[in-house]
Amino acid sequence: MISITHFLVVSAIIFSIGLYAIIAKRNAIMILVGIELIINAAILNFVAFGRYDKLNYGGQVFALFAIVLAAAAVAVGLAIILAVYRKYKTINPDNITDLQD
Amino acid sequence: MTAIANISPITAAIWVVLLPLLAFLIQAILGKRAKSGNIALIAIILSTLLSGVFVFAEIWKGIPRSVTYPWFTIGISTFTVGVLLNNLTVLMQLLVCIIALPVHIYSRAYMKGDPGIHRYWMYLSLFCFAMLGLSISKNLFMMYIFWELVGFASYLLIGFWFTKESAVQANKKAFIVNRIGDLGFLIGIAILFSVYGTLDLVELFGKEGRFLQTLVDQPGLITAAGLCFFLGAMAKSAQFPLHVWLPDAMEGPTAVSSLIHAATMVAAGVFLLSAVFPLFNAQVLLVIALIGVITAASAAFFALTQTDIKKILAFSTISQLGFMMVAIGIGAWDAAMFHLVTHAFFKCLLFLGAGAVIHEMAHLKDSHNLQIDPQNIQQMGGLKAYMPKTFILMAIASLSLAGFPLTSGFLSKDAILISTYEWAIHHGGGYLLIPIVMTIVSILTAFYIGRLIFKVFFGKFRTAVPQVSIHEAGNSMLLPMAFLAICSLFFIFSWNPISYHHAGVFQGFHVAYSFHEIHSLHIIIPIGLSLAACIAWFIGWKWYVKQQYPLQADSTLMRFSYNQGYINTFYQLTVVEGSLRLAKAAYWFDKTIIDGLVNGLGRFTRMLSQVSAWIDTYLVDGLINSLAGAAYYLGHLLRWVQNGRLQNYLGFAFTVLLIGIIYLIFT
Amino acid sequence: MGLLSLLIFLPLLALAGILLIPSRYQQSYKYVALVITLVQLGLSGYLYTQFNPNLAGINQLSGYQFVEVLPWIRLDLGAIGKLEIDYFLGVDGFSLPLLLLSAFVMLMAVGASWNISKSRKGYFALLMLLNTAVMGIFCALDFFLFYVFYEVMLLPLYFLIGIWGGERREYAAIKFFLYTLFGSVFMLLIIVGLYFSVLNPHTGAHTFNMLYMMNPDNYIDGSFFGYINNSFDVFGIPARMIGFIVLFIAFAIKIPIVPLHTWLPDAHVEAPTPVSIILAGILLKIGGYGIIRICIAIFPDAAAEANWWLALIGVISILYGAFNALAQTDLKRLIAYSSVSHMGFVLLGISALTAESLSGAMFQMLSHGFLSAALFFLVGVLYDRVHDRYIYNFRGIAGIMPKYTAYVAIAFFASLGLPGFSAFIGEAFVIIGTFNAESVGTGIPRWMAIFGSLGILLSAAYFLWTLQRMFFGETRLKGGETWAVAMNDLTVREQLILFPALALALLLGIMPSLAFEPMNNAVLGLLKLVENYL
Known part of the structure; x- marks a missing residue:
């Protein structure tokens, strides 16, 4: 029997992998992938918890919505990376420190 | 004429005193224009006449007369000035006049041509004024004033030739030695005043006087008073051991020596003792006699070998004064x-x-x-x-x-x-x-x-x-x-x-x-x-x-006599050198100890302030600075977080979130 | 506006005038100062003639004359009570003669400043400020007002010595300032203590009024300086005694007493001649006046207890000052030390607490005022000419400056107590009165009088020795011919300044009642105040 816990664990693992990718990767594309992984971890949770909303399937509807949104976000994200690349000639976030004081 | 003939002895006696004063003042104002000495001479002639005809003839062997004027009041005691005419005082006054007159005449020839002669006459008149006033004073305080004034006139006249070193040494010595006696006189006055409350000779020693009426519970005080007055007389009348000024005083013009340092002023001590004679009890009288005889003997001994004609006469004067004291x-x-x-x-x-x-x-x-x-x-x-x-x-x-x-x-x-x-x-x-x-x-x-x-x-x-x-x-x-x-x-x-x-x-x-x-x-x-x-x-x-x-000629005894018993040397070595050394020591003390203490205090304060400045810089300010430094360091530390790397920011955000979650879990 | 206010604030008028007149006309400053001081002298002379000698003063308001009272500062301090400071002036027999003396000495000082050339504006302005302060001190009857004047006096003196002085002027000025401040700061504590101990019987508020402080009834029971139930002490000394001692030290520095005197030789020597004149002629008297008016009148009980020590200090000052004078080689320093000696007589006379000695002390203050001013002026005359005061550099001055020598001789003899001059009366009555103290029972032994009288002897020694060394003998000067040429005799201006001072000393010596009469009742009044505690 696959319980909700198994879903959550998988989701947490995906989230952690995403987090790792966001924090540790030296490539903006990989960070974007990380973000996608986190979003997918969230979607997985939505779907998993959707089980408890058999009336409206709110979880599944929200998951679909999130997938669309993630696709849009990837498009925007890639566009930003492209713009950053144009400006800095790099997409390594370590080299882009304009937020420094 | 009758007005002149009826002039009262009191008025006359006062004029006898005032005339030389007037002469002194006129000559002081005229300055160098009064060279002839006529003013002084006229004054003394008039004084002599007045004194002889109107004072001495009236009072001698007659009824004593006196007059008192209030002078000033302190507290409740009024101090007076007054003229006392009795046999003693009129005799003294006449004597001073009669001696002063020939000396004035003599001086006209003797001092002729001296460049400072105008001063000479001035001083001489001043002396006559003081001496005549001394002779008829009714009040011991007033007598003291004249007593010092004669000393002052004597000072001026001894140092008349002021460019002569020995003369100015001598007059200083005379005045200072006389001052010792004056102090005795003053203390004597203070004793009488504190015991009897008056200084009037008649009120003190008259028939109804307080001296006889008042019972004194401290006889020692009266003895002390007697000794004090005698000390005054000792200095003025050159009694051993205060006689040292008189031989030196011979530095003055000889006419002055004859008037002041032989005939009149030096006799003032004897006169004073006669005036306050009832005061002396047996002990004091014995002291007086002893000092007198010592003076007479020592001065006669010193006179034997002197070669200065005036010094011989000076010692002879001292010796004779010793006789009077006896x-x-x-x-x-x-x-x-x-x-x-x-x-x-x-x-x-x-x-x-x-x-x-x-x-x-x-x-x-x-x-x-x-x-x-x-x-x-x-x-x-x-x-x-x-x-x-x-x-x-x-x-x-x-x-x-x-x-x-x-x-x-x-x-x-x-x-x-x-x-x-x-x-x-x-x-x-x-x-x-x-x-x-x-x-x-x-x-x-x-x-x-x-x-x-x-x-x-x-x-x-x-x-x-x-x-x-x-x-x-x-x-x-x-x-x-x-x-x-x-x-x-x-x-x-x-x-x-x-x-x-x-x-x-x-x-x-x-x-x-x-x-x-x-x-x-x-x-x-x-x-x-x-x-x-x-x-x-x-x-x-x-x-x-x-x-x-x-x-x-040069045996020890002769030399001892010639050098006046080495008394001057002795005084020079002990009293003079002693006081000068004491003075130097006092000044050293003042400069080094007291002022040193003050300056030391100043230095100490400065040192203290330096210490405080050090504390301020290194401790107080140091604390503040280290606080600021710590804050700065902390700030610096936190600044590192703000490195502009998105991933770091995120990492931190998550870390903090994680800490928050852990915190929530554990509470 | 009363006469006393006029007397006090006239110099401020002069000060304003001097500050307003542009520096182009700087020659006129001295004339402004001269006119004002002349008016002051006339005014104080008028006060003297109008003074009624039958009134005692001291602790009775009715005994004071020319009184002016104005409420000055009134503050409601809530729980502490009301602050009550009055502008309260008045003179009695103690202050009037000193007022006259101050006016005279000020005039002398202005006369002696005639040839000051270094920034005249500041100089005369400060002199006038000093003038105001001095007059105020002698008139003030409110302790706070007194203190204000007392402190105001310090400021101009500091600058006068520090700017117009001699070589070591800064040292001297700072020394003088710190010494005086040392005394007055502690005085302020006592003033505050007195303030909280005394009530104005009419309004029930605390007061700075000196006359109320002199009346034991006005003290709050159990207050710090109270007469009754006073259990306060400092280092084991009763509070009232400590109050007396602190005030005494404050004024004793001014007198000055040994061993608090070392500011005086330095300040006198470094100060310019006119300031030396003021220092010696007026400032020292503030000390004596303060002891009489404040120490003894406010703390009669402590005064009666401590007078033995005071007299001892007086005797020590007399002898110590005289011996130091004997050792000096600088003429000005000699006279400075002679001041210490002569002012010792003042302290001795005050502390003997007999009518004769107290009057003698007051008289000695007046006499010393005239004579020391004259003496310092005479030193200044010599210094102006050759810029040297070293005794052994001169010899036989009498030969080239006969008039000067005559004035010096008169001033010396007057100072050493020659009868006919004022110092004699002062010193003689201090001695007589002190001697009498044992009979009256004020606790001063007779030997103090005898030791004090030795000061008279020593004064003869140092003055005559100086006369002999500097003025008599063959003329021989260190500077040779140049000096002999420079040392011309006294000018008319100098004689105009000297003559009145010496003439007044002579006048007072011959007619002492001029001074004794106005102060006699005040003296008796003060003694009555102390009498109860002896």
């Missing part, structure tokens, strides 16, 4: 006053005569450009031939000093000596030593004055000059001397040349002696003394005229 000490202050009067005349004459001689010697020195001391009797000799009149006059004075019959000195000296013998016999024992010493002193007196006369007037002139251009002094110098010479003879004072009891001066005072008269003494002593004097003169004649001098 007379007061035995209670015979009438005899003291008598001797004061006679001594004034013959000693003044001796000085004036000496002045005439010095005057001539100085001329000789100037005209021949000699390197001699015109006052040294070793340089004189045989002057009898050149100055016969001066010789005769001085011989009369010398005889009088030696107490030779038919002179006034005979009467007064016998009065003292006989009374002293009577007193000593009355007391018996060791007291006899006093009259015996005095007898010896009398013989010594005859000897040293004989030495002076022999050395100056007999023998050969001892200064080597081609021609002795010495001649008699002018009449304006001789006449005053002649007048004084007449006054040195017996008939001025008594019609009886043998017995002093008939002397007029004596009869003016009624002194109750504490001892009995011994008639035999009245015959033995005069004869014995006269004989002894003749023997002394004979020896002197042989030694000094016949040149049969038997003594070693």
Whole structure:
């Protein structure tokens, strides 16, 4: 029997992998992938918890919505990376420190 | 005319005092224009006339009169000034006038041509004012004022030739030594004032006076007062050991020496003691007598070897003052006053005569450009031939000093000596030593004055000059001397040349002696003394005229005498050097210790402030700085977070979130 | 506006005038100062003639004359009570003669400043400020007002010494300032203590009024300085005694006493002549006046207890000052030390607490005012000419400056107590009165009088020795011919300044009642105040 816990664990693992990718990767594309992984971890949770909303399937509807949104976000994200690349000639976030004081 | 004839003795006596003051003021204002001395002379002539005719003639042997004016009030006690005219004071006043007058006349010739003569007359008038005022003061405080003023006038006159170093040394010495006595006088006044509350002589010592009426519970205080007054008299009357100023005071002009330092001012001590005589009890009187006899003996001893003619006379004066002191000490202050009067005349004459001689010697020195001391009797000799009149006059004075019959000195000296013998016999024992010493002193007196006369007037002139251009002094110098010479003879004072009891001066005072008269003494002593004097003169004649001098000139004793017993050296080494050393020590103390303490305090404060500055910089400020540093460091630390790396930011965000979650979980 | 206010604030008028006149006309400053001081002298002379000597003063308001009272500062302090400071002036027999003396000495000082050339504006302005302060001190009867004037006095003196002084002027000025401040700061504590101990019987408020402080009834029971139930002490000394001692030290520095005197030789020597004149002529008297008016009148009980020590200090000052004077080689320093000695007589006389000695002390203050001013002026005359004061550099001055020598001799003899001059009366009555103290029972032994009288002897020694060394003998100067040429005799201006001072000393010596009469009742009044505690 696959319980909700198994879903959550998988989701947490995906989230952690995403987090790792966001924090540790030296490539903006990989960070974007990380973000996608986190979003997918969230979607997985939505779907998993959707089980408890058999009336409206709110979880599944929200998951679909999130997938669309993630696709849009990837498009925007890639566009930003492209713009950053144009400006800095790099997409390594370590080299882009304009937020420094 | 009647208005003048009816002038009261009080008014007259006041004018006698004021006239010389007026003369002083006028001459002070005129300054160098008053060279002739006429003003001073007129003042003293008028004073003498007034004093003789209106004061002395009225009061002498009559009823004493006095007048008192309030001067100022302190608290509840009023201090007064006043004039007291009784036999004692009018006699003193007249005496001062009569001595001052010839001295004034003499000075006109003697001081002629001196560049500072205007000052001379001024000072002389000031002295006369002070001395005359002293004589008639009714009040001890007032007397003290005049007492110091005569000292001041004497200071001015001793230092008259102020460019002469020895003169200005001498006048300083005179004033300071006199100051010692003045302090005694002042303390005496303070004692009387604190015990009796008044300083008026009549209120104190009169018949109804407080001195007799008040019971004093501290007899020691009265003894102290007596000793204090005596200290005052000791300084002024040059008593041992305060006599040192008088020989030095001879630096002044000789006329001044004769008036001030022989006849009048130095006698003021005797006068003062006579005026406050009731104050003295037996102990004080004994002290007075002892000091008197020591003075008489030591001064006579010192006079023996002096070579300065004026110093011989000065020591002779001291010695005679010692006689007077003895007379007061035995209670015979009438005899003291008598001797004061006679001594004034013959000693003044001796000085004036000496002045005439010095005057001539100085001329000789100037005209021949000699390197001699015109006052040294070793340089004189045989002057009898050149100055016969001066010789005769001085011989009369010398005889009088030696107490030779038919002179006034005979009467007064016998009065003292006989009374002293009577007193000593009355007391018996060791007291006899006093009259015996005095007898010896009398013989010594005859000897040293004989030495002076022999050395100056007999023998050969001892200064080597081609021609002795010495001649008699002018009449304006001789006449005053002649007048004084007449006054040195017996008939001025008594019609009886043998017995002093008939002397007029004596009869003016009624002194109750504490001892009995011994008639035999009245015959033995005069004869014995006269004989002894003749023997002394004979020896002197042989030694000094016949040149049969038997003594070693520089034996220890002679040198001791010549150097005045080394008393001056002793004082110089102890008192003077001592005070100067003390002064230096005090200044050292002030500069090093007290001021050093103050400066040290200043330095200490500065050091303290430096320490505080250090603390401020390194501790207080250090704390603040390290606080700021810590904050800065912390800030720096946190700044590292803000490195602009998105991933870091996220990482932190998550870390913090994680910590928050863990926190929530555990609570 | 009363006469006293006029007297006090006239110099401020002059000060304003001097500050307003542009520096082009700087020659006129001295004339402004001269006119004002002349008016002041006339005014104080008028006060003297109008003064009624029968009124005692001291602790009775009715005994004071020319009184002016204005409420000055009134503050409601809530729980502490009301602050009550008055502008309260008045004179009695103690202050009037000193007022006259101050006016005279000020005039002398202005005369002596005639040739000051260094920034005249500041100089005369400060002099006038000092003038105001001094007059105020002698008139003030409110302790706070007194203190204000007392402190105001310090400021101009500091600058006068520090700017116009001699070589070591800064050292001297700072020394002087710190010394005086040392005394006055502690005085302020006592003033505050007194303020909280005394009530104005009419309003019930605390007060600074000196007259109320002199009346034991006005003290709050159990207050710090209270007479009754006073259990306060400091280092084991009762509070009232400590108050007396602190005030005494404050004024004793001014007198000055040994060992608090070392500011005086330095300040006198470094100060310019006019300031020396003011220092010696007026400032030292503030000390004596303060002890009489404040220490003894407010703390009569402590004064009666401590007077033995005070007299001892007086005797020590007399002898110590005299010995130091004897050792000096600088003429000005000699006179400075002689001041210490002469002011010792003042302290001795005050502490003996007899009518004669107290009057003698007051008289000595007046006399010393005239004479020391004259003496310092005389030193200044010599210094102006050759810029040297070293005694051994001069000899036989009498030969080239006869008039000057005559004035010096008169001033010296007057100072050493020659009868006929004022110092004699002062010193003699201090001695007589002190001697009398044992009979009256004020606790001063007779030997103190005797030791004090030695000061008279020593004063003769140092003055005559100086006279002999510098003025008599053959003329021999260190500077040779140049000096002999430079040392011309006294000018008319100098004589105009000297003559009145010496003439006044003579006048007072001959007619002491001029001074004794106005102060006599005040003296008796003060003694009555102390009498109860002896």
